[in-house]
Structure formats: structure tokens, C-alpha cells
Amino acid sequence: MNPQLIDPSWLQLAVAAGLVLIAIGVSAARGLGLERDLAVATVRTFVQLLALGYVLGFVFSSARPALIVGILLFMLTIAAWTVAGRQRRPTNRLRLLVLASLTSGCGLTLVLATEVILRIQPWYNPYYLIPLMGMVIGNSLNSATLAVERLDSDLRNTRDRVEALLALGATSRQAAAAPVHDAMKAAMIPIINSMMVVGLVSLPGMMTGQILGGSVPLVAIKYQVLIMYMIAFSTAVTAFVLTTLRARAYFTPAHQLRDEMLAG
Amino acid sequence: MPPTIRLEQICVTKRGRPVLTDVTLTFAPGGMYSILGSSGAGKTTLLRLLNRLEDPTSGALRLDDTPYPQVSPVVLRRRVAMVFQVPVVFTGSVQDNLLMPQRLQQPYDGDVATLRRRLELAGLDATFLDRDAARLSVGEKQRVCMARALMTEPEVLLLDEPTAALDPTAARRLIESVADLNRQVGLTVIMVSHQPGQARAVGGQVVLLVGGGVAERNSAAEFFSAPATENGRSYLNGTLRGDLP
Numbered sequence: 105m106n107p108q109l110i111d112p113s114w115l116q117l118a119v120a121a122g123l124v125l126i127a128i129g130v131s132a133a134r135g136l137g138l139e140r141d142l143a144v145a146t147v148r149t150f151v152q153l154l155a156l157g158y159v160l161g162f163v164f165s166s167a168r169p170a171l172i173v174g175i176l177l178f179m180l181t182i183a184a185w186t187v188a189g190r191q192r193r194p195t196n197r198l199r200l201l202v203l204a205s206l207t208s209g210c211g212l213t214l215v216l217a218t219e220v221i222l223r224i225q226p227w228y229n230p231y232y233l234i235p236l237m238g239m240v241i242g243n244s245l246n247s248a249t250l251a252v253e254r255l256d257s258d259l260r261n262t263r264d265r266v267e268a269l270l271a272l273g274a275t276s277r278q279a280a281a282a283p284v285h286d287a288m289k290a291a292m293i294p295i296i297n298s299m300m301v302v303g304l305v306s307l308p309g310m311m312t313g314q315i316l317g318g319s320v321p322l323v324a325i326k327y328q329v330l331i332m333y334m335i336a337f338s339t340a341v342t343a344f345v346l347t348t349l350r351a352r353a354y355f356t357p358a359h360q361l362r363d364e365m366l367a368g
Numbered sequence: 369m370p371p372t373i374r375l376e377q378i379c380v381t382k383r384g385r386p387v388l389t390d391v392t393l394t395f396a397p398g399g400m401y402s403i404l405g406s407s408g409a410g411k412t413t414l415l416r417l418l419n420r421l422e423d424p425t426s427g428a429l430r431l432d433d434t435p436y437p438q439v440s441p442v443v444l445r446r447r448v449a450m451v452f453q454v455p456v457v458f459t460g461s462v463q464d465n466l467l468m469p470q471r472l473q474q475p476y477d478g479d480v481a482t483l484r485r486r487l488e489l490a491g492l493d494a495t496f497l498d499r500d501a502a503r504l505s506v507g508e509k510q511r512v513c514m515a516r517a518l519m520t521e522p523e524v525l526l527l528d529e530p531t532a533a534l535d536p537t538a539a540r541r542l543i544e545s546v547a548d549l550n551r552q553v554g555l556t557v558i559m560v561s562h563q564p565g566q567a568r569a570v571g572g573q574v575v576l577l578v579g580g581g582v583a584e585r586n587s588a589a590e591f592f593s594a595p596a597t598e599n600g601r602s603y604l605n606g607t608l609r610g611d612l613p
Contacts, residue, residue: 264452264454264456265456265458267421267452268452268456268458268513269468269472270421270445271419271421271445271449271450271452271517272445272446272449272468272469272472272516272517272520273442273443273445273446273469273472273473273520274442274472275442275472278472356423358420358423358437358441359441359442360420360421360422360423360441361421363382363422
């Protein structure tokens, strides 16, 4: 532990909330209309993280495998619903599809990182699984949102091109190749950018937290490297599964575009 | 010899609205067919069924005697090729565009002599091969689309108002190329048209669609001199449900 670690008091946090009050003042002065959102976000940040603190405290002390797996699935489900909710027409089918993609991408990443690379003991050790999964899901969620948005808009906007390819005897996979390709790229670019500048212009949150919490900087850095690689992998797998499944939903088995997917 | 295509009691309903109702038609090998009718009469839908970009709500299509669902859509679309109303060219040169069908179907085969022949059939000369497809005129793009469709060596060519975006001179020249493809190459050509003059120019058979049904089926010569139905007469004198033929 960092011997000089300051444990912020509730009063000190209240003072920090004063910073948001100033931000609200700026919003009001500039007529941005974000005052309400900022206030709600401030309260939500506090309540959600406080609740998390209690939940983690309970989970870490009980450490039952079923409970931990349940929490991981809960995190994935919330993430899937959030991604689907960002789209123009969120359907249950889309929610399930995103859930399947995130589960395969993040789940595979977590298993490889904790069981093959770190070899944590016991396998369900919540001190590792939950924070690592949180980092991976948070990033994969953004990538998945970008991937679906890009794929949907490309398939709608290039319908003529897709049908021209089908009419030349392309399979639906060939006809959707360009939109799928571009959607995967859109999903991957943010993590590549982050990896390019990490340590130069950005200090990642997890590393900052570990160093403040008293970890040896080199250990914190090794974990951060691991996290960045995990995110790159999970983003790629999630985007691959998601764009493949989502593109397939646009076509019938007879390689026809589904009108209902393109309408509205 | 090109296949015979049969439509048997075809109905298509889209979003609760009937688009085609009880259409029964036969397209014979090597025939030249013009599909006429007002906007919304179901002409484009009929063409899309033939290329199997859509399936009918009820009824059956047959390629020779084989029901459409039993033919691989990929194979069907190469035998029954379609050219759309608004030409879509892909990024790259005209040559890249013409090679697209081959690229979709391995192995890749880039015989330039074939490209030249296809291009000439569509009314463009070989100097176009290296031009950037995106920078051509609309009429030239439409010809590239026709040449590209011919690269799969189709037996039937479907054309959806191919001259809709063209000026009168370009339109007339394109229609001459279409007639040549039918007469000299022996392709079955099924062309949707808004302009009766084009149907008269290419001859062959005329199918008049009214409200999603076949109102008249006649030889072009008969149809334009003495239409057999009231709908045919109304269509020709421009009084068919507010339509301007």
C-alpha cells in the first residue's frame, strides 16, 4: 500500500461535486440546456458507484462462482441492451445478437487472459474477473455500437450497389462484403488510436487507480499492457461476430435483401 | 437455347397492398418482350421476380420446367441477368467493372478479347476499358452495366427502364443495341419501358400491366395498330388512369 494514501472523506467528495456545479453554471451561461443532464449524471455517478462498492464488497467476501458468473452475465446483458438501444429500431433480435457477440468476444478474452495467461486461483477470483471484464466490456460496447451503426447505415445507403452485386450472381456474403469490412474497421479504429497514444497523451484509468492505490508502477503498467491487448482482441472478436451475424440478418437464404430490414 | 420462363398465377403483396395479382405469362426462348404500364402497375416487381431478387407471395415461377426455388439463385441470376433503371458502377475502371462477375466466381479469368466483345455489344468501343467508370456519362454508365451483365453470358436479359436517365439520342442508341442483342445474339430480352415508342421500335411482344394484372398481351405490331382491349386503347391515347405514356 501507498503509505501516504489519502482516503477522501465524504466532505471532500462533496467539494469535488462543486466542480460539476461550475460546469452546470457554464452550461446555463452558454444556453446549452445540459444542466439537467449534468445534474442527473452527477447523482447517477455517485449512486451507481457507491452501489457497486457495496456489491463488490459483498461479492469479494462471499466469492461464490455462480454469483460471479451471474454478475458477469448481468454486465454483458446491460451492455447488449445499451448497444441495441442506440440503434434506430432496437429489436429483441438485435439485442440477442449483440449479447451473443459481446459474450463471445469478451468471454473468450476473459477466459484466455485469466485462465491461460494469468492463471488466477481460484478460477473465479472476483478481484481479477470483475474489474478486467468491466474494462473489456466497456470498450467492446463502444466498438459494437459503432459497428452496428456503420453496417446498418451502409447497407441502407448502398442498397443499389448491394442489389447490383446480387444481380450479377454474388452471394449475400459477397454483396455485403464492403459494408461489413467498413463496419469492422470503424469498430477497431478507436482501440488502435488508444494503443498508439497510451502513456504519451493518455494515462489509462485502471493504471492511475492502481498507482494511487499504492501498486508498484511497473506492476500497474504490466496490467495496463495486458488490458490494452485484451481490449484489442475482444474488440476484434466482438466486431467480427457482430458484423457477420448482423449482415446475415439482412438477407434471405435465397440471397435476397430483406425489405423489412431496410424500411424506415 | 435460352430457357422458357413461366409465371403461374403470381401474386405479390407488399405491406398489405397487392402489387401483382394473378399474373400468368410465358416468356419464350429468344423473344423480345416489352412490359408497359403506368407507374405502380407492378412492372419493376415483375422484373425483380424474374431475377429472383424477390419471391412471389403466391404462385410459381419456372425456369424451363424447374421451379425457381430449386435453382440456385446465384446460378439463376447469371442465366437471367438484370440491368437496373439507375446504373450502378463499381469503383475502378470500366475493365474492373466488367471483370466483377468473374471476380465473384473463382477462378479469375481476365480475357481482354471477351471484354472488348461485350463492350461492343453494349455499344461502347474498347477505348473505354481503361476509363474511370465513375467519370462516365449516365448513358455510358448504363452501357457499362449492360456489358457487365453480359459478362455472365446470360440467356435472358432483364432491363428495367434502361433509358429512364438518358437523353433522347443516347436512349435511341441504347434501344438499338438492345434490339441487336435480341436479334443477332439470340438473347431473350424482357424490357420494362415507360415509352411506347421504344416498344414499337424493338418489336416483338407487348405485355400491358394495369393495376398489377396483365391487361393485354399482344404482338407489338398488333398492339400499336389495333389494340385488342379497352385498357390497351386507353394506354395508347394517354387516358389510362391519369397516366401519360
